Amino acid sequence: MTEPSAVQVARSYFDAWSGGDFDAAMAYVDPDIECLAPAGPLRGADAFRAFMEPFSRIVTSARIVAIYGDDEQAVTIYDTATRPVADAPGAECVRVTGGRIGWMRIVFDRLPFEEARRAAAGG
């Protein structure tokens, strides 16, 4: 069964970044992407990459829990393990036009990362 096209893009994007190839991941990102990230909105591929690539570098494993969607929109829920935080799930809703993600809502819990930073800084 062929997946709807936005799901294919969301999966390819996930496989690329979680596999450590952020250049390949960016091939699925629109140059003018609007990303609603936990810390606030980001605009454009450069801002998006500056936000997301550093996270991808601390991920030690990642797997998709669920992925669904249609030809315009997809949702991905995933588990990751990261160097500072063992259990760091995330969720993304993406809207896709012309094979690229033009809009993304990312949900993840920043609190354990903040706590890890504080602990590393000695409280």
Place this chain on the structure above:
Amino acid sequence: MTEPSAVQVARSYFDAWSGGDFDAAMAYVDPDIECLAPAGPLRGADAFRAFMEPFSRIVTSARIVAIYGDDEQAVTIYDTATRPVADAPGAECVRVTGGRIGWMRIVFDRLPFEEARRAAAGG
């Protein structure tokens, strides 16, 4: 078009809790639910309600951004506004058996709630 059954359950659960009727929401929750919440795993309807109902009480508005799934599993991504935090999106992946949610993975960002608590406590 009829929605797949797990999507129907996820939507009915969302509509009930976001509409302020937590008793009605609990009708979609398995007594033995396993919930992977941001702070860790919860087991059983009582523990689940003790976690989720207080959150529902501080929500001032909520809307579904995207909901997808099949007859066994669904994913809901939603925006909420809450009294302490204006922009508090969440994501849930649920697995449904016999019309009830038996497994749930919830993703949301606890950091702004922690910051609001700290600010209310005077820093």
